[in-house]
Amino acid sequence: MRKWLWMALVLLLWSGGLQAAEGGLKPAPPPQRRFTVRVTPEMLRHSRLQDVLYFVDFVYGAAILVLVLATRISGRLREAASRAVRWPFVVAMLYFVLLSLVMTALDFPLSLYQGFIVPHQFDLTNQTFASWMSDFGKGLALNIVIGAPIAALALLGIRRVRRWWIVLWLGSIPLIILGVVITPLIIDPLFNEFIPLRDPLLRQDLLNEAARAGIEGSRVYQVNKSKQTKTMNAYVTGLGPSKRIVLWDTLLAKLDHDEILAVMGHEMGHYVLHHIWKGMAFGIGLSAFVFFIGQKIFERGLARWGARWGIADRSDPAALPWLLLVGAIIGFLLSPITSGYSRMIEHQADKFGLELTHLNEPMASSFVKFAEDSKHDPNPPRFIEWWRYSHPSDQRRIDFALSYRPWGKVSMRAGFSKCEGRL
Numbered sequence: 492m493r494k495w496l497w498m499a500l501v502l503l504l505w506s507g508g509l510q511a512a513e514g515g516l517k518p519a520p521p522p523q524r525r526f527t528v529r530v531t532p533e534m535l536r537h538s539r540l541q542d543v544l545y546f547v548d549f550v551y552g553a554a555i556l557v558l559v560l561a562t563r564i565s566g567r568l569r570e571a572a573s574r575a576v577r578w579p580f581v582v583a584m585l586y587f588v589l590l591s592l593v594m595t596a597l598d599f600p601l602s603l604y605q606g607f608i609v610p611h612q613f614d615l616t617n618q619t620f621a622s623w624m625s626d627f628g629k630g631l632a633l634n635i636v637i638g639a640p641i642a643a644l645a646l647l648g649i650r651r652v653r654r655w656w657i658v659l660w661l662g663s664i665p666l667i668i669l670g671v672v673i674t675p676l677i678i679d680p681l682f683n684e685f686i687p688l689r690d691p692l693l694r695q696d697l698l699n700e701a702a703r704a705g706i707e708g709s710r711v712y713q714v715n716k717s718k719q720t721k722t723m724n725a726y727v728t729g730l731g732p733s734k735r736i737v738l739w740d741t742l743l744a745k746l747d748h749d750e751i752l753a754v755m756g757h758e759m760g761h762y763v764l765h766h767i768w769k770g771m772a773f774g775i776g777l778s779a780f781v782f783f784i785g786q787k788i789f790e791r792g793l794a795r796w797g798a799r800w801g802i803a804d805r806s807d808p809a810a811l812p813w814l815l816l817v818g819a820i821i822g823f824l825l826s827p828i829t830s831g832y833s834r835m836i837e838h839q840a841d842k843f844g845l846e847l848t849h850l851n852e853p854m855a856s857s858f859v860k861f862a863e864d865s866k867h868d869p870n871p872p873r874f875i876e877w878w879r880y881s882h883p884s885d886q887r888r889i890d891f892a893l894s895y896r897p898w899g900k901v902s903m904r905a906g907f908s909k910c911e912g913r914l
């Protein structure tokens with residue numbers, strides 16, 4: 492019996508020593524992963540507040556447009572614009588500038604609450620008021636510079652063509668494409684600094700991952716989003732020469748190596764599955780319906796209330812708030828369709844990421860971090876998710892990441908070495 496005892500002891504020591512030796516060869520112990528979101532009362536309060544603000548934002552915006560029409564502020568702004576300049580096209584542009592300033596002033600309390608006060612209340616940002624105001628001012632300036640000529644062109648189309656919804660719809664297509672191409676090149680750099688990914692090790696691993704995904708010469712950038720927020724994100728943007736994957740610096744600081752590779756697998760899914768093109772095609776298709784119905788409602792409303800609002804005819808710039816209101820209401824009512832489409836695309840990207848990386852657990856733990864970090868309820872009310880969520884709820888994504896293994900029930904490591912052995 493004693494002999495057995497000694498052998499057992501020797502074996503135990505030997506295996507222990509082996510483990511220690513193996514441990515010594517590895518650079519770091521595997522990170523502790525959590526797959527359950529710690530749901531806090533603060534997180535629930537924040538999520539419910541966001542849900543309420545989503546609807547308040549729509550109602551408040553619509554109420555401002557009604558106010559501008561019903562009090563004839565809109566009509567007076569057009570009179571002021573036409574006194575200042577002569578050409579109708581320039582009158583329309585000037586009117587748009589004045590309308591934007593009035594609307595922004597009326598909307599400012601809600602913008603301030605949503606954009607600055609709430610994120611500070613929930614400790615989601617370090618941004619100073621000056622920096623926030625600077626971003627806000629840049630946003631307004633961009634809105635005016637881009638919006639004024641588009642509004643004037645739209646009014647020109649409305650004046651010249653009976654079925655103007657077709658003109659507006661066709662005209663919107665090149666504008667959308669142009670917008671997607673130039674946003675990462677011209678607009679985004681106005682707010683943040685974009686640089687090629689710094690970490691050389693991560694860069695190499697991401698390039699290898701991209702090569703496996705079939706993305707050649709991939710462009711991966713990091714952006715100093717910590718300027719505006721403590722929350723994290725990554726995204727794919729641009730088209731053709733401007734197409735790129737962007738990682739927020741907050742994400743790089745908070746996720747570990749494998750979690751970043753898993754999240755990037757999702758982003759590469761968007762890239763490889765052409766989600767930007769598909770999303771645009773979906774938007775253009777749906778907007779045909781919006782413009783068609785929009786013209787009917789717009790003209791019926793003008794026939795009924797136009798005189799009371801001081802609007803001369805359908806191409807009067809003073810009718811613009813009514814056009815915006817009709818578009819906003821139709822867009823709002825279509826939210827479940829656009830959100831549902833977006834959730835479908837996001838789910839496809841999750842699936843692609845898992846198939847590419849087999850990093851189920853890092854993907855799940857990164858979603859845990861996303862939820863806790865952004866103070867997002869992982870289990871939102873079903874109606875809210877259906878109406879407005881662009882991504883499946885975090886809990887759904889965690890469950891999916893942990894369960895989706897179509898490549899077989901072998902362990903991750905064994906799966907990889909098998910593949911390498913065969914190929």
Ligand SMILES: [Zn+2]
Nearest residue numbers: 757761837840
């Ligand atoms: Zn995505």
